[in-house]
Amino acid sequence: MKSPEIELLDKAIEKLKQNTGFTIEINETDIDATGFIETGTSRLPVAIDMKRSVTNSVIPALKHQFTQMNEHGLLVAHYINPLMAERLRGLDIWFIDTAGNTYINALPVYVYIKGNKPSETQKVQPTNRAFTPIGLKIVYALLCQPKLVNVPYREMAQTTTAALGTVALVFRDLTKWGFIVDMGSRGRRLKNRKILLERWLIAYPEQLRPKLETGRYRATDPNWWQTVDLQNTQAYWGSEVAADKLTHYLKPQIITLYVMEERATQFKITNRLRKDPDGDIEILKTFWDVESEFNQADIVNPILVYADLIASGDPRNIETAQILYERELAEHFRED
Known part of the structure; x- marks a missing residue:
């Protein structure tokens, strides 16, 4: 079949x-x-x-x-x-x-x-589960920490807040497409990681990111983000601000923050952020294990910074993304 x-x-x-x-x-x-x-x-x-x-x-x-x-x-x-x-x-x-x-x-x-229409009989088949919203969370964890490919499914489910059965199905699909190789007694190995990243970059802004967005905001002080301390707030700089901190190459125009959902209201009150559909601040919900070792800084993982820069479509962001990739990610995605 x-x-x-x-x-x-x-x-x-x-x-x-x-x-x-x-x-x-x-x-x-x-x-x-x-x-x-x-x-x-x-x-x-x-x-x-x-x-x-x-x-x-x-x-x-x-x-x-x-x-x-x-x-x-x-x-x-x-x-x-x-x-x-x-x-x-x-x-x-x-x-x-x-x-x-x-x-x-x-x-x-x-x-x-152009202009040809598909016939009614051409049904769209279900997508690979690895590139559904919850599947993308699991793939993100694997991209950040490839060693997670060998943890028990139950542990992976807890890390990504996914159902146990979903983790099994995602791993099955990743194995089917050559991203996970089962080596028997030597465990599993994540393969073709650069290609998996490229696939994730395409699916993330369409499938997962819209579900994380909580809206646009504006601060009383437009320069507030330059002095605010995110320590112990479960909030993380993303996109342009994170890229500036990592490369010192980009002057941020949109201030992106990923904030743990339970902390978001207090964070907005503390920093005097008000809802504004035209605001220069965007707040998204975190979707990873915020206690994990790959997110102990005040910025999101460089993989997510890279994804948001590419998804913006802004030429200056894409140029910065190339610099970021070479400095922070190229070695990580070099195959053995």
């Missing part, structure tokens, strides 16, 4: 062949895929990212991911609506979907098809 991802890829390739005569030769499908678009006159190397749905929130991370690849990125989706097709084309993100919508730009090869 084919996985939902392989079925998605097969359907999109078949539609591409019907509409253009082009075929795609796949090299590997362990984690998404690489291969070649065969046009009859050209052989275009591509790195494929398969997504059930595509929203504005995932585009910055997707664009960033594709710029890191040697091959040209190709997005394969269930359906790309006309507005999204225009945005993807403007960013030169190649795509195909199961309805036949297509954008490929490698002159003299140029194809742009």
